[in-house]
Amino acid sequence: MLVLHVLIVAVGAVVVVSVTTNIVRSLVIPRAQRTLLTAVVDTGVDLVFRSLAGRVRSYENKDRILAAQASAVLLAQLFGWLAGFELGYALVLWPVTGNVGRSFEEVASSMFTLGFVVTQHAGPIAIDVLAAATGLVVVALQISYLPTLYSAYNRRETEVTLLGARAGTPAWGPELLVRTRYGVAVLSDDLPELYVRWERWAADVAESHSNYPVLVRFRSPHALSSWLISLLAVMDSAAMLLALCPSRERIEPRRAIRMGFVAMREIGGALGIRAEQDPDPDADINLTFAEFAGAVDQLRAVGFPIERDAAEAWPHFRGWRVNYESLAYELARHISAVPAPWSGPRRWPAETIAVRRPPNRAPSRAAAPKAGQATQEASGKPAADRPPDRTGTVAD
Numbered sequence: 534m535l536v537l538h539v540l541i542v543a544v545g546a547v548v549v550v551s552v553t554t555n556i557v558r559s560l561v562i563p564r565a566q567r568t569l570l571t572a573v574v575d576t577g578v579d580l581v582f583r584s585l586a587g588r589v590r591s592y593e594n595k596d597r598i599l600a601a602q603a604s605a606v607l608l609a610q611l612f613g614w615l616a617g618f619e620l621g622y623a624l625v626l627w628p629v630t631g632n633v634g635r636s637f638e639e640v641a642s643s644m645f646t647l648g649f650v651v652t653q654h655a656g657p658i659a660i661d662v663l664a665a666a667t668g669l670v671v672v673a674l675q676i677s678y679l680p681t682l683y684s685a686y687n688r689r690e691t692e693v694t695l696l697g698a699r700a701g702t703p704a705w706g707p708e709l710l711v712r713t714r715y716g717v718a719v720l721s722d723d724l725p726e727l728y729v730r731w732e733r734w735a736a737d738v739a740e741s742h743s744n745y746p747v748l749v750r751f752r753s754p755h756a757l758s759s760w761l762i763s764l765l766a767v768m769d770s771a772a773m774l775l776a777l778c779p780s781r782e783r784i785e786p787r788r789a790i791r792m793g794f795v796a797m798r799e800i801g802g803a804l805g806i807r808a809e810q811d812p813d814p815d816a817d818i819n820l821t822f823a824e825f826a827g828a829v830d831q832l833r834a835v836g837f838p839i840e841r842d843a844a845e846a847w848p849h850f851r852g853w854r855v856n857y858e859s860l861a862y863e864l865a866r867h868i869s870a871v872p873a874p875w876s877g878p879r880r881w882p883a884e885t886i887a888v889r890r891p892p893n894r895a896p897s898r899a900a901a902p903k904a905g906q907a908t909q910e911a912s913g914k915p916a917a918d919r920p921p922d923r924t925g926t927v928a929d
Contacts, residue, residue: 538628545624552617559610560674563744567803571616571746574609578602583869587881592871596756599869603750610747611675615668619644622664629657644668678745685741686751692734693753693763699727701888702757703873706769707828708888711835724774728789731767735789739762739796743803749868757886759870765861768793769875772853776846777829777839794857801860804867808860814852819862820848820875 582602586595620844622644623636630636643661645668700709713724738760742748753759771786781854798808833839841849860875870876872883 541627542625543628545621545845548617548621552614552621555617556614556671556674560678567746567805570613571610572805574613575606575746575750578606578609581605583697583880586869592883592886593756595869596752596871600752601798603747603752605736606747606750607675607679609707611671614671615644618664618671622660622667626657626660629660640664649756682745682748682751685737685745685748689734689738689741689748689760690753690758692730693758693760694761696767697758700763700766700770701890702755703759703871703876703886703888704763704766704767705888706773707831709766709770710773710832710837725783725785728767728785731753732785732792735764735792736911739792742796742800746800746803749800749804757871757889758831759873761861761864761868761870764793764796765857765865765876766873768857768861768866769854772850773828773832773846775853776849777832777837777841777925779840790856792851794860797857797860797864801864804864804868806860806863806889812855812859814855815848816855818851818854818858819877820854820858824875825850 544721552570555568558568559571572622579602582605586598589595589598618636619640622640623633626636626640627633630639639657639661643664646665695710696704699712700706713727768790771789774786775782800805801808822843825847829843829846831838835919864870865876866879869879872885874888875887
């Protein structure tokens, strides 16, 4: 009987130490580490939400359901930690109380500082105090963990929201180039500045989302927005720019692509998704040449300064995209991102959602001025001297 009691206490101690280690690795140590409990919780919650989302048809309704998944993961994770400590301390206390039910009751009383069950012996009291301290520390750590998550989430979504005006909703790489040429930066080339911002954005997301993988489950406020699809759009636009316009070859788009697929690899590693470290630049990709050529035609239609035709640029574009396409598709499938163009399949059959553009609101130049409208004299400038109105362009 003594050997059995020692074995039970040892198992309980191992459980307590294992859960403590899991909490430290998940919340305290700033390093990407995939723990068993975190993986089990994430997989279990994902199965539930995948089943619920699979019952509805429209993507907007699926997104509405999946928006609660991150919160469910956090709650399930907290419950898993508390349940683990409850089990561990109860096993340690069991040989002293001699009653397994009373052991669980006493540990629960101590962990939530209720104190309605106490065994008046030195050993059990010490365990009760330790259980009470554990409960307080775990809840406090989880509460202090939330501001870090929401701060990283806000930083991520700021750039995603800004990109919507340039790359459409859902974001698409060719659309970014179209709108940059017409409607956003007609008189100046601010693409290098954009790629610098997104290089730093990708580095920030790589650090935060690999250290705290639950951030991957936090969805954008709008159904057609996604951090992953936005990153993919920026990388595709940079790859197209480098492939189509060799005279504009600069370091900024190269760095944006590089940091983008480094971020995807780190986040994928934290989720258990492995990527090929050195893909063959001549390997095939899932995106077809016809899709690429169609995007090139759109750029040509708005007068984008293309220096290579689609056939000549295709090997260069494919050489860039092969580095990140398969991983981007797997991540998009894993988080059920909006089915945007050039973003791969999803877990369930989903039609690609085309980029949504605002309607053309250009005023009629021949329309007569309304009563009370500002005249030439009120403006102080002849109409010919005023800057041209750039509202309502093709990519507005």
